[in-house]
Amino acid sequence: MPRARRRVNGIDVFMWGLRVIVAAIALIGVVATLFTGRYSLSQWFDFAMFGLTLGSVYALIALGYTMVYGVLRMINFAHGDITMTGAFAGYFMASSMARNGYFESHPGFAMLAVFAVAMLACITIALLTERYAYRPFRHSLGQAPLICAIGVSFVLQQTVRGMFGSGVKSYPTLSWHDVVLEFGGVRVPVVNLFVMGCAIVAMVGLYWIVHRTRMGMAMRAVSEDKNAASLMGVDVDRVIVFAFTLGGAMAGVASVCYALIYQQVHFFMGFAPGIKAFGAAVLGGIGSIPGAMIGGMFLGLIEAMGPALFLDGLGIPAPYQLRDVIGFLVLLMVLIFRPQGLFGEAMAKRRA
Amino acid sequence: MDVSVRARNAALGAVLSGLLSTGAAVAQSNEIRVEPGAPIVVGGYWVLSGGDAALGNDQRRGVELAIKDFGGEILGHPIRFLAEDSQCSAEGGQTAATKLAANPAIVAVLGPSCSSEATAAAPILWKSGLVSIGTSATSPSLTAADRKPDYDGFLRVVFSDADQGPADAKWVFEALKAKNIVTIHDGSPYTQQLTSEMAKTFTGLGGKVASQEAVAPTDVDMRPVLAKIASEKPDAVYVPIFVPATAQILKQAKQTQGLENVPFIGGGGIMTPDIMDAAGDAVVGFYGAFPDVTPEAQGQDYPRLLQAYQDEYGEAPTSGFVANAYDGMTMLKLALEKAAKQEPDGALVIDKAALRDALFAVQFDGMSGPIACDANGQCSNFKPAIYRYENADRASFAIGTNPKKIYP
Structure with missing residues (x-):
């Protein structure tokens, strides 16, 4: 349908003004920063590297939001805290293996074990949440499931706090953790490559499952129309359980990746990445797998490079305090231009 | 009954008149009369529950140890010590201060642990004429030279972060x-x-x-x-x-x-x-x-206090502020001995304004080091x-x- 011509009103003018102002500030900041030449090219590369690594973790968590949203049309706000439980499970596995030296003698196998334990923990918690907190509300009207998800988030946080204390725990370090590869003057820590690799493999795997398997087809059918899918013989409950399993598995991978880079676990650690990953999922177009991936990477990049790129040149003191402001401002700007998110259009059109 | 009916009625009258005309808040009793044999009531408020409870409990114990060292009495009157939990928050401080201020028998208040508590509570207490002696609230603004008159009744026996x-x-x-x-x-x-x-x-x-x-x-x-x-x-x-x-x-x-x-x-x-x-x-x-906060930086008698603490509670102090709380109580005792008037029948009359002046004038070598107040209520040095x-x-x-x- 061709877009109807509308009359320009005050709000349009304001929105355009806002876009122009933000774009102008960003542009002036970038030019000023590059002009002062405080950072070398290799430092910019480092920033991009850190940003993509953090973005990979956001992307992995965002995939969980997107999977569940795709089939249930529900935001699983407890997803960040499910990730946290995986990080704790992985921490206990890793620290016990670090104590008996297994971590150093069999690093590959130990890493696999940590991933397995973390994923298992996340999947278990995700399925329990689905069974006991979400399923009873599935057919209720209003925002009951959403509120319930927020409740689950508190329950998970406080349970872990009660069981393991409110202190910050340090993840054991691996011998390959600090290995840095050098390509023509550019330094790349192996652990960053590893995390990015995990994210890409996970995304490709998910994409394949959703688009090339029978279960994936069932998921897409449920996503289109739950009732019609059920009439065609699709077991909706099984599909939903499968979506939560996939989301939990992604949370498990994300939790280990997060712990590998930042080496801290504590009961509240899931909250901030959860919110950011949710932002990333919305940014990419919630429900879209490549969207979650791109959204996560984009948000990570903006957070790492934004303060230095936009604010340093403007002479704003302590720019790193404002990194979340920049991240969410970009999210806001994207949504103003494209309310459906970067990759949301295909789904929106299909459902129209 | 702890206190004379007269004082209680006077306080009640003050509250009523305060309600009727806000300008008359100072028209309350400025004197506390402690009848012969009746106890001197000392208030206190610290964080006694939650994550920071160790901080507050330590200070309450410091006061208890001081009272024990005085033989449980000042000027022949037994000491009664009432400690409130103020939870290391402004709201907790406000609640505790309101409760303490409503008790007409209290002569002065010790505590609190946290600056957020003191910021909310000290003005409420001072409005009822009660001086508060801070034992681990260290925010600079509490004893800054430009502090508001609401805080005239606050002094502290602990360093300032300034x-x-x-x-x-x-x-x-x-x-x-x-x-x-x-x-x-x-x-x-x-x-x-x-x-x-x-x-x-x-x-x-x-x-x-x-x-x-x-x-x-x-x-x-x-x-x-x-x-x-x-x-x-x-x-x-x-x-x-x-x-x-x-x-x-x-x-x-x-x-x-x-x-x-x-x-x-x-x-x-x-x-x-x-x-x-x-x-x-x-x-x-x-x-x-x-x-x-190491023992060697405290006063001469600090090892004795540590020993007394160990004997009384069966463990070592968990925070560095036991000595400060002990000194707060010592300070109050010395000031009371100077400001309280003995009546022939053995009753004690304590003028609240005189007690405040006496507290600001007291100087002694405490458990935490030398104590002497400046005009803004800062009585302890930063080490x-x-x-x-x-x-x-x-x-x-x-x-x-x-x-x-x-x-x-």
Whole structure:
């Protein structure tokens, strides 16, 4: 349908003004920063590297939001805290293996074990949440499931706090953790490559499952129309359980990746990445797998490079305090231009 | 009955008249009459529950030990001690102060532990003529020269944070011989004030503050801000923030080119074993700038107090402020002995204004060191110290040995 011509009103003018102002500030900041030449090219590369690594973790968590949203049309706000439980499970596995030296003698196998334990923990918690907190509300009207998800988030946080204390725990370090590869003057820590690799493999795997398997087809059918899918013989409950399993598995991978880079676990650690990953999922177009991936990477990049790129040149003191402001401002700007998110259009059109 | 009916009626009248005309709030009883044999009632409020309960309980015990040392009485009257829980929050302080202020028998109040409590509670208490003696609330504004008249009834037997920043700047400049530094705060008023005071003094000494950075307390990716700091080539980094962000900074600084060997100096927020768990081996060599709370910095009699504490409660004190609480009670006793008038029948008449003046005038050598008040109610000196973490083994945590006191 061709877009109807509308009359320009005050709000349009304001929105355009806002876009122009933000774009102008960003542009002036970038030019000023590059002009002062405080950072070398290799430092910019480092920033991009850190940003993509953090973005990979956001992307992995965002995939969980997107999977569940795709089939249930529900935001699983407890997803960040499910990730946290995986990080704790992985921490206990890793620290016990670090104590008996297994971590150093069999690093590959130990890493696999940590991933397995973390994923298992996340999947278990995700399925329990689905069974006991979400399923009873599935057919209720209003925002009951959403509120319930927020409740689950508190329950998970406080349970872990009660069981393991409110202190910050340090993840054991691996011998390959600090290995840095050098390509023509550019330094790349192996652990960053590893995390990015995990994210890409996970995304490709998910994409394949959703688009090339029978279960994936069932998921897409449920996503289109739950009732019609059920009439065609699709077991909706099984599909939903499968979506939560996939989301939990992604949370498990994300939790280990997060712990590998930042080496801290504590009961509240899931909250901030959860919110950011949710932002990333919305940014990419919630429900879209490549969207979650791109959204996560984009948000990570903006957070790492934004303060230095936009604010340093403007002479704003302590720019790193404002990194979340920049991240969410970009999210806001994207949504103003494209309310459906970067990759949301295909789904929106299909459902129209 | 604890107190004469007259005083109670007078107080009730004051409350009523206060309700009728707000201007008449001072028209209440300025005297407390303690009948022969009746107890002198002392109020107190600290954090006695929740995560910081150890801090408040220690101070309550300090007061109890002082009362025990007086034989349980002052001027022949037994002491009755009423402690309220103020939960280390402004709301808790307000509730506790309202409750204490409503009790007409109370002569003065000891506590609190936290500055947020004192900020809310001290004006409420002073409106009823009650002086409060702070025992571990250290915010500079409570005894600043420009404090509001509402706080005229507050004095404290503990140091003020106002001296922390300048003391840290002096040590970094003179002992560490750093000439070019970077500071990091986390957006909270405490860390912001501290870093700006430190930077001001450091510049005044002739040093250069290359930049003043900030992070969020929940940030995990510190590499961009550390890369920026590295580009300033600092001799030292002053980062008086809290455990999670500090741990990330320490760990990631070890992996940042140019910062591997730069000393980092933290503040009171990291004087806890939690930093050892959170930062792991990266904590080794990390400096902590914090007042001297080791036994040798306290008064002469401090070892005796420690022993008495051990005998009475079967454990060692968990915070460094037992001596301050003990001194607060001693101060009140000395002031009461000066300000209270004995009547021929053995009754005691305490004029609240006279008691306040007597408290401000008292001078003695306390458990925590010499006590003497300035006009703004600051009665204890700041004793700076610098500590350094020697290893990351949580079990070895003890302020003084690990982190080891390296200055003075």
